[in-house]
Amino acid sequence: MKKLIIAGLGAAVLALSMPAAEVLATVNGHKITKADIQEVMNAMGARTTYDALPPEVKKKVLDQVIEQQLLQEKALKSGIEKDKEYKEALAKLKKKLALDVWMKKELDKIKVSDAEAKKAYEEHKSAFQRPESVHARHILVKTEKEAKDIIAILKKTPKSQLKAKFEELARTRSTGPSASRGGDLGTFGRKQMVKEFSDAAFALKAGEFTKKPVKTQFGYHVIYVEEKHPAQTVPFGEVKARIKQNLKMEKFKEKIQSIAKQLKAKAKIEYNQ
Known part of the structure; x- marks a missing residue:
């Protein structure tokens, strides 16, 4: 029943909520819109949008939909609608569509205050607990000496300029992938980083940096904490x-x-x- 509900709702929402889209081609008077193409892509299991496709791929997809439209026209002209197999398939489709639309309407009736x-x-x-987290930056180097040299520079930097200086050093000295972002690692919880790194980062207050190099399997780190967020609901x-x-x-x-x-x-x- 659960799978039936999900499948029914998916089809109903798609059918009833498809937004108007620009016309990309006209075939014998029939307009093919971007929404039509996206619907075909979705049916084929595509995990992207038509707009995200490269220009040459867009052209191929559009041509395929145009060919499909021409084949559909040929099928209708052949008198297929009088065929017994066609009528049986249409009857099944009508039942499914009726269920989809009915389920959508029943869902819309339900209100939650x-x-x-x-x-x-x-x-x-x-279930709504947010664990403690920190927003930190780091500078990753290969040797302990390099880390100590960076720490020495940071110790001489005025507090008001510390963050900017740390970002500058991260961009020029760090070997980590976050170097281009000034060493920014974003916000993370304790278990999202290796233990040595997490222990050092969570021991700092906002605006502080590690006064000793932090060694991990990746090398030596100098860590700067921008923000700390306690566990909260x-x-x-x-x-x-x-x-x-x-x-x-x-x-x-x-x-x-x-x-x-x-x-x-x-x-x-x-x-x-």
């Missing part, structure tokens, strides 16, 4: 929309299962096994 979301948040607060406002969506899907699943159970109880079902 802020109060319900708040209640769920309070009852599952432990994510505010309700940040997760309210996600909670409401989850509650809506839970209500929807229960509703569909209940309707299916009622229909099954009333239906005449004969098993052949």
